[in-house]
Amino acid sequence: MSTTLFDKVWDSHVVRKIKDGPDVFFIDRHLIHEVTSPVAFLGLKSRNNTVIYPERTFATADHNTPTINQHLPVEDPLSANQLKALEENSAEWGISHWGLGDEKNGIVHVVGPEYGITLPGATIVCGDSHTSTHGAFGAIAFGIGTSEVEMVLTSQCIMQPKPKKMRINITGGLGKGVTPKDVALFIISKLTTSGATGYFVEYAGDVFKQMSMEGRMTVCNLSIEMGARGGIIAPDGKTFEYVNGRLFAPKGEAWDTAMTYWKTLKTDEDAVFDKELTFDGSEIEPMITYGTNPGMGTGISQNIPNAEDVEGGVATYKKSLNYMGFSEGEAMIGKHVDYVFIGSCTNGRIEDFRAFASIVKGRKKADNITAWLVPGSHIVEAKIKEEGLLDIFHKAGFVLREPGCSACLAMNDDKVPAGKVAVSTSNRNFEGRQGPGSKTLLASPLVAAATAVTGVVTDPRTLL
Amino acid sequence: MAYDKFEILKSSAVPLPIENVDTDQIIPARFLKATERKGFGDNLFRDWRYNPDNSIKEEFVLNNPIYKGKILVGGRNFGSGSSREHAAWAVYDYGFRCVVSSFFADIFRGNCLNIGVLPVQVSADFLEKIYKAIEVDSNTELEINLQNQTITLLVSGEKESFDINDYKKENMLNGYDDIDYLTKMKEEIQDFASKRPF
Numbered sequence: 273m274s275t276t277l278f279d280k281v282w283d284s285h286v287v288r289k290i291k292d293g294p295d296v297f298f299i300d301r302h303l304i305h306e307v308t309s310p311v312a313f314l315g316l317k318s319r320n321n322t323v324i325y326p327e328r329t330f331a332t333a334d335h336n337t338p339t340i341n342q343h344l345p346v347e348d349p350l351s352a353n354q355l356k357a358l359e360e361n362s363a364e365w366g367i368s369h370w371g372l373g374d375e376k377n378g379i380v381h382v383v384g385p386e387y388g389i390t391l392p393g394a395t396i397v398c399g400d401s402h403t404s405t406h407g408a409f410g411a412i413a414f415g416i417g418t419s420e421v422e423m424v425l426t427s428q429c430i431m432q433p434k435p436k437k438m439r440i441n442i443t444g445g446l447g448k449g450v451t452p453k454d455v456a457l458f459i460i461s462k463l464t465t466s467g468a469t470g471y472f473v474e475y476a477g478d479v480f481k482q483m484s485m486e487g488r489m490t491v492c493n494l495s496i497e498m499g500a501r502g503g504i505i506a507p508d509g510k511t512f513e514y515v516n517g518r519l520f521a522p523k524g525e526a527w528d529t530a531m532t533y534w535k536t537l538k539t540d541e542d543a544v545f546d547k548e549l550t551f552d553g554s555e556i557e558p559m560i561t562y563g564t565n566p567g568m569g570t571g572i573s574q575n576i577p578n579a580e581d582v583e584g585g586v587a588t589y590k591k592s593l594n595y596m597g598f599s600e601g602e603a604m605i606g607k608h609v610d611y612v613f614i615g616s617c618t619n620g621r622i623e624d625f626r627a628f629a630s631i632v633k634g635r636k637k638a639d640n641i642t643a644w645l646v647p648g649s650h651i652v653e654a655k656i657k658e659e660g661l662l663d664i665f666h667k668a669g670f671v672l673r674e675p676g677c678s679a680c681l682a683m684n685d686d687k688v689p690a691g692k693v694a695v696s697t698s699n700r701n702f703e704g705r706q707g708p709g710s711k712t713l714l715a716s717p718l719v720a721a722a723t724a725v726t727g728v729v730t731d732p733r734t735l736l
Numbered sequence: 737m738a739y740d741k742f743e744i745l746k747s748s749a750v751p752l753p754i755e756n757v758d759t760d761q762i763i764p765a766r767f768l769k770a771t772e773r774k775g776f777g778d779n780l781f782r783d784w785r786y787n788p789d790n791s792i793k794e795e796f797v798l799n800n801p802i803y804k805g806k807i808l809v810g811g812r813n814f815g816s817g818s819s820r821e822h823a824a825w826a827v828y829d830y831g832f833r834c835v836v837s838s839f840f841a842d843i844f845r846g847n848c849l850n851i852g853v854l855p856v857q858v859s860a861d862f863l864e865k866i867y868k869a870i871e872v873d874s875n876t877e878l879e880i881n882l883q884n885q886t887i888t889l890l891v892s893g894e895k896e897s898f899d900i901n902d903y904k905k906e907n908m909l910n911g912y913d914d915i916d917y918l919t920k921m922k923e924e925i926q927d928f929a930s931k932r933p934f
Contacts (some may be wrong), residue, residue, distance in 0.1 A: 287804060287921070287924060287925055287928045288921065288924065290903050291902070292901050292902040292905075293901050293902060293903025293904065294901070294903060296918070296921065296925075298928055298929065298932070300932060300934060307768050307769075307820075308768075308819070308820065308821065310770075310771035310772070311771070311772065311773045314771075314772065314773070315915075321915075324922075324925070324926075325929065330922065336769065337766075348769075349770035350770070351769060353769075353771060354771055356772045391934055394934065399821075400818075400819060401817065401818050401819040401843060403742065415819035415843055415916065416819060417819055417821035417843065417846060417847035417850060417915070418818075418821040418822075418847075419821060419847065419850035419851060419913070419915075420846075420850065420914075422915060423914055423915055423918055426915060426918070426919065427915070427918035427919065427921075427922065427925055428925060428929060429918055429925055430914070431902065431914045431917070431918070435842075443772070465756055465816055466756070466812070466813040466816060466839060466841065467840070468843060469813070469840075469841060469842055472807065475868060496817075496843075499813070499816065499841060499842065501842055501843075513920075522934055526933075526934075529933065530933060533933065558832075565756050565758065567814070581908070584755055584756070584812070585755050585811070585812075587753075587754075588754055588755040588756060588811065591754065598895075637748070638835065642820075645754055670802075681760075681765040681818075682765060683765045683766060683768065683769070690788060700758075700760065702758045702760040702761065702803065702817060703760070703761060703783065704760065704761075704764055704783050705760050707767075707768075708764070708783055708788060709783075709788065
């Protein structure tokens with residue numbers, strides 16, 4: 273019988289099927305961070321349970337960490353306490369822990385792939401919804417709650433009903449200045465913030481075939497923003513090349529065995545999806561959001577839609593625009609901006625900083641812009657230096673910070689003040705996401721760079 | 737942590753007719769710094785409940801004393817966004833045992849089921865009926881019967897059935913959770929793990 277890539281990976285991880293219930297689903301790799309794991313460890317202890325396979329869990333501190341002066345003690349006592357809890361829990365159970373100051377420390381969804389924890393055909397979970405990132409490698413990866421973190425620690429399994437299957441094809445090629453982030457924001461704007469709820473999405477078509485691994489990670493990362501549990505892309509030569517030689521990747525004979533299996537990981541030609549959508553890549557332009565969920569996005573040259581032209585309730589739509597201080601029918605280009613943030617598990621990889629540099633090179637940061645450039649990991653940070661991007665940033669008036677989630681969710685001090693507008697390469701524009709009262713416009717690193725040098729929302733195609 | 741059994745809940749309800757309520761609104765990230773599960777109810781809908789100076793936003797429904805009860809009635813696509821279970825904890829800790837909506841985000845729904853908050857998905861029409869009934873009388877009561885999988889507007893007797901899989905239903909009726917189940921199949925899991933290639 274013809275099956276999908278998703279079926280192949282899912283079905284090979286089902287330990288037990290429960291009648292009219294979830295599957296008992298085996299997890300190959302478990303990533304944990306300081307925010308969603310402490311209560312899971314408390315639960316484990318309160319039941320006198322143990323960590324069944326500590327070698328399958330990896331810990332890094334990212335959500336709550338400062339992005340300057342990481343060599344100094346963390347000032348906020350609550351944050352310091354969470355970081356300490358992660359370190360102590362990891363030590364107690366023999367889990368690899370990459371805390372602040374460790375060269376492997378960084379955003380969980382950036383370092384996972386960098387160290388070969390992320391593998392094709394694997395199942396990967398983390399108490400973070402953007403775990404969908406790892407689907408870029410042909411893994412089934414998704415976010416879980418803290419109760420499930422405890423389940424994985426103690427049993428290496430969770431109880432999951434199998435999601436429905438959707439395939440999104442994007443044919444053709446992409447235009448100038450159109451990045452993987454734009455592809456994702458375009459899809460989400462078409463499907464709305466809940467259009468893929470209940471589904472696991474396979475991305476297929478020429479656009480994804482041609483995309484780099486970094487780009488595929490950006491697209492899969494944003495799957496959750498249309499409600500999908502995760503996204504997956506069939507592994508190919510680029511995937512294998514990326515994984516080969518990384519620290520935790522299989523070596524020698526194990527690599528050869530794995531490759532034999534990985535080459536089978538694709539959707540059969542006549543496999544059927546519950547839902548299938550196709551878009552033409554040439555229709556996508558650089559995107560930007562204007563509202564308070566990631567589905568409220570538009571091509572940057574377009575105007576903000578009228579309430580009657582969008583799906584969903586008018587009252588909710590108007591509440592959202594009211595929060596942003598925007599009106600129906602207004603142009604996005606030229607809107608005043610105060611902050612620019614490049615980073616996060618969505619756009620904190622080397623390719624994103626290269627894109628940012630391609631526009632700011634030889635230009636200057638606008639005076640009204642406060643810019644935060646936050647690499648996703650120390651590997652990204654090192655590459656920025658090696659490739660001469662840091663010099664470009666410095667000459668243009670930008671400073672590079674240290675790795676972490678930073679202003680994406682503003683748990684640390686990197687908060688956009690109330691009433692201020694940020695163009696952000698992160699993943700969520702919810703009310704107050706980047707700080708209480710902050711207003712977020714999600715966009716690509718190119719749009720962020722163009723905006724950073726002009727001080728207003730700017731179409732990057734005019735500067736390329 | 738196992739939780740209280742859920743059988744029949746009869747209560748007035750708090751209406752929140754807003755769509756796409758995300759978990760950042762339910763509990764903003766800056767309140768996720770605890771290492772224990774307590775006190776999250778104080779910060780439920782923090783930025784909708786309070787002004788930046790911590791004064792109360794009187795227009796918000798949780799600050800209106802005429803609305804109370806153990807049932808929260810939210811708009812379509814409730815609980816989208818972040819996987820933070822803290823959002824479900826905040827809902828529970830505030831005193832809600834059930835959230836009603838016409839559509840739930842996946843992870844939030846799962847998190848609720850895992851901690852003993854029942855997500856009840858109703859049709860858009862029934863959701864409207866609930867909002868109208870609450871508008872007429874804020875003390876109007878809903879009855880949720882998990883065994884029969886029904887939700888009833890007691891004032892009119894209008895009723896709708898809701899879906900929940902048998903496994904989760906049994907868990908909630910008995911106050912069991914998934915860890916109780918998983919720890920009983922340790923050997924089966926170990927056998928499975930020994931055959932994984934990586």
